[in-house]
Amino acid sequence: MHAAIASKVAPTKMTTGWKNTLRWVNNWGEMKPESRQMWLVMEDFWIQRAMLEPIKVVNDSLSRFDMVKDNNQLPPPNQRKFVSRIWELDLEVKDQPSGGRKFLTGKIKNRTKQLQLLGSGNTMTLKVWFDAARLDLPPFEFQIQGEFVPGEETISIPALPSHVFPPGTNFTEIAKVEQVLDEKTVPIRRLERLALGYPSAKYFYTVLNNPRFWPEADPTNATTGSPAPAGPGPMGDSAMMMTPGGGGAVSGTSGLSATIRPGEAGGMALTKLADGNKKRYVDVTDQVRRMQVAFTVVIDQQYITDVMIAYANSPLRFEGVQYHWKRASGLQSTTNTTGGSVGISGQGGEEFSTIGGSAGNGLSSSPYGPMGQSSSGPVGTSGQYGPMGMDPRMSGGSQFQGIPGLSSTSLSNVSEAQANSGLVELTVYGLVSLYEKYDPKPKDGSESSQLESTGKTTAPEAVKVPELKPMPVETPAKPVTPPAAETPKPVTPPVAETPKPVTPPAAETPKKN
Numbered sequence: 001m002h003a004a005i006a007s008k009v010a011p012t013k014m015t016t017g018w019k020n021t022l023r024w025v026n027n028w029g030e031m032k033p034e035s036r037q038m039w040l041v042m043e044d045f046w047i048q049r050a051m052l053e054p055i056k057v058v059n060d061s062l063s064r065f066d067m068v069k070d071n072n073q074l075p076p077p078n079q080r081k082f083v084s085r086i087w088e089l090d091l092e093v094k095d096q097p098s099g100g101r102k103f104l105t106g107k108i109k110n111r112t113k114q115l116q117l118l119g120s121g122n123t124m125t126l127k128v129w130f131d132a133a134r135l136d137l138p139p140f141e142f143q144i145q146g147e148f149v150p151g152e153e154t155i156s157i158p159a160l161p162s163h164v165f166p167p168g169t170n171f172t173e174i175a176k177v178e179q180v181l182d183e184k185t186v187p188i189r190r191l192e193r194l195a196l197g198y199p200s201a202k203y204f205y206t207v208l209n210n211p212r213f214w215p216e217a218d219p220t221n222a223t224t225g226s227p228a229p230a231g232p233g234p235m236g237d238s239a240m241m242m243t244p245g246g247g248g249a250v251s252g253t254s255g256l257s258a259t260i261r262p263g264e265a266g267g268m269a270l271t272k273l274a275d276g277n278k279k280r281y282v283d284v285t286d287q288v289r290r291m292q293v294a295f296t297v298v299i300d301q302q303y304i305t306d307v308m309i310a311y312a313n314s315p316l317r318f319e320g321v322q323y324h325w326k327r328a329s330g331l332q333s334t335t336n337t338t339g340g341s342v343g344i345s346g347q348g349g350e351e352f353s354t355i356g357g358s359a360g361n362g363l364s365s366s367p368y369g370p371m372g373q374s375s376s377g378p379v380g381t382s383g384q385y386g387p388m389g390m391d392p393r394m395s396g397g398s399q400f401q402g403i404p405g406l407s408s409t410s411l412s413n414v415s416e417a418q419a420n421s422g423l424v425e426l427t428v429y430g431l432v433s434l435y436e437k438y439d440p441k442p443k444d445g446s447e448s449s450q451l452e453s454t455g456k457t458t459a460p461e462a463v464k465v466p467e468l469k470p471m472p473v474e475t476p477a478k479p480v481t482p483p484a485a486e487t488p489k490p491v492t493p494p495v496a497e498t499p500k501p502v503t504p505p506a507a508e509t510p511k512k513n
Contacts, residue, residue, distance in 0.1 A: 001045060009055045011181055012188045012297075019267060021194055022048050026267030036214050037274035044196060044273065047316070047432055051293060054310035055188050058303060062187050065089060065177040077173035084179065086116055088154075091128070091142075091174050096164070102171060103164040104128065104142055109154040112302075117184045117419055122147045125180040132175035139178075140169070148419070187303040189423065192296040195263025197280050199292050200321040200429035209284045263294065282431060289434045293318075296427045298328050304426055317433040325426040 006018035014021040023044050033041075065082035069075065078093040088109040093102050108124075110116045118124040124146075127139035144157050165171065183189065199206070210216055259276030260268075283290040299307065304325065311318045 002048070005045075005049045005052055009052050009059070009188075009191065011183050011186045012055055012059060012191055013183065014191045015193075021191060021265055023196055023265045023273065024267055025270050025273055027269040029270055033270060033274075036211075037270060039213070040211075040274040040278060040280075041270070043434065047196060047291070047293065047434075048194060050314060050316035050432075051194060051295065051318075052191075053316075054307065054314050055191065055297070057310045058188055058306045059181060059186055061306065062086065062185075062303075063179040063181050065179065067176075078171075080174045082177045083111070086110065086112055087179070089126075089177065091177070093171060093174065101164055101167075102169070103159075104140070105159065105163060106157050107154055108144060108149065108157060110149040110151055113151040114422060115148050115150055115418055117148045118144060118146050120182040120184050124185070127178045127180060128174065129176040130174065131170065131172040133172075135176060139176075140165070141180075184419070187306070188297050188299045190298040192298060192425065193263070193265075193294070193427075195265065195294045197260075197277070197292055198263030198294040198429070200294070202321050203282055203292060203431075206282055208279045209281045210278050211281065211289060212284060212286070214278050287436055289436070290431045291434065292429070293432055294427065294429045296425060298423055299426050300422045301325070301424045302422065304424070307426065308428070311428070311430070317435075319431045319433070321429045321431060323426065323428040325424045328420070328423040328425045 002018055002022050002024045006014060006022065025041055062085050065084045065087075067075075068081040068083060075081070080091055082089045082091070088111050089106060090108075091104060091106040093104055095102055122145060124144040126142040126144070128142050129135050129137070129139050131137065141162070143160060143162055145160065146155065146158070149155055179185070260272055281289045281291055297307070308320060308323070311320065
C-alpha cells in the first residue's frame with residue numbers, strides 16, 4: 001500500500017526512500033490486532049496518502065499543455081499551438097518528400113525569464129494524441145533533444161528519425177499534448193520529510209489528547225498494582241526529545257508522547273505505532289479530531305504558491321499554520337541503510353540532526369525548536385540555522401554549489417549552479433481535520449454518544465417511515481353563480497329654472513320745500 005502511494009508522486013523522489021519517509025508497520029506481532037489499533041494504523045495511511053496527493057497535483061499542472069485558439073476557433077488540424085506554465089509549443093504535421101509518411105516538427109519557446117533544462121539525458125519527451133475522440137489510445141512519443149533553452153527564447157526542434165509516424169498511425173488532428181516530467185523538470189524535486197504529529201511553534205506546548213474510542217489508561221498498573229510511571233508535568237506529558245547525536249529520551253515538557261518521537265517515520269511495531277502514539281490530537285470533539293503534520297520539500301521557488309494552494313484545496317482539510325523556506329544550497333542527502341537517523345551534510349561538513357530517519361533542517365528536534373532555532377545560544381551564532389532556516393554564512397557571498405544527487409547527467413554548457421539556482425527548501429506546518437462519522441444517541445436518551453461512552457459504534461436502527469395513506473378525493477363544490485348585475489336606471493338631470501328678471505325699483509321724485 002505505502003509503496004503504491006509513494007509511486008504516485010514520481011518523478012518526485014523521497015530523499016531517504018519511502019520506507020524511511022512514511023510511517024508504517026513492519027512488525028504486526030503474534031496477537032490479533034484490535035480494532036482501535038487498526039483504526040490508528042489506517043488513519044496514518046489515509047493522512048499520508050492525502051498529504052502526497054497535492055504534490056501530484058502540482059506536478060500534473062506543469063505537465064499539462066492547453067491548445068491556443070484564435071477567436072475561440074479551432075486552428076487547422078495539422079498545425080496547432082499549445083502552451084504550458086513553462087513552454088510554448090508550435091507543432092506541425094508534414095508529409096515526407098518521399099516515402100509517403102507523415103512526421104512531426106515544430107518550435108519550442110521558453111516562456112519564463114530563467115534558463116530551463118529540457119530534461120534528463122538532454123531530452124524532453126512529449127506525449128501527443130492524434131485523435132480527440134480516441135484519447136484512450138497510446139500516444140505518440142515526441143522527443144526534443146537539447147540541453148536547455150534560455151529565458152524567453154525560441155528554438156527549432158531538431159529533426160529525429162523517431163519523429164516519423166510509425167506505419168498504421170491514424171492521424172486526424174493534433175488533439176492533446178502532455179510533457180513527461182523527470183528529475184530535472186519536475187517542479188517538486190524531492191520530498192525531504194513527511195512528519196505526522198510534528199508541532200509548529202504555535203502548538204509546541206499544547207497538551208495532546210487521545211481519541212474518544214481509546215480513553216486514558218487507569219493510573220494504577222493493572223499487573224503490578226503500582227502507580228503508572230511519569231505523569232504529566234507542568235507543560236504536559238513526558239516527551240521523547242532527540243539529541244544531535246540521535247540519543248535517548250530526556251524529560252520533556254512539550255506535551256508529546258513518551259513512546260514515539262514527534263514526526264518519527266519508518267517501519268515500526270504495531271504496539272509502537274498505535275498504542276504508543278494514541279495521544280496525537282490537538283483537539284478532540286464529537287465531530288472532529290485535529291492532528292499536527294509537517295513536511296519539507298525541495299522545490300523551484302516559483303512554485304511555492306502552487307504548493308500552498310494545492311494543500312489548501314486538499315480534500316483532507318489541511319490548515320496551514322506556518323511555513324518558511326531557505327535557499328537549497330550545498331545540501332547532500334546521506335542515506336543510512338540501518339534505519340537510524342539520517343542527516344543532511346552542509347557546506348562545512350557538519351551534520352544537522354533529524355528525527356526518525358528523516359531529513360530536513362526545518363523539522364529538526366531538540367536542542368532545536370520546531371522552527372530549527374537553537375535553544376543553547378542566540379539565533380545565528382551557534383553555527384546552526386535560525387528560525388527561518390537561514391545560514392548566517394550565506395550573507396558573506398558563499399558560492400552556490402548546487403544540489404548533488406538531483407541530476408543524473410553532467411551539464412556541458414550550463415553549470416549545475418545555474419540549473420538549480422531557483423531551488424529552495426520549503427517547510428510547512430499545519431493541522432489536518434479528521435471528521436467523525438455520525439453516531440446516534442443511546443436508546444436511554446442520555447446526551448453522551450455511544451462512541452464517547454464505550455468507544456464502540458453500532459449501526460443506527462432503521463428509521464420507521466410512517467405509512468402514507470392516500471388523501472380522500474373531495475367532490476368539487478358546485479360553481480357559485482354570481483347574481484345578475486342590475487341595469488342602472490338613467491338619471492334625468494333636474495330642469496334648470498329660468499331666473500326671473502329683476503325690475504329695479506322706481507326712482508323717488510324729490511319733494512319740494
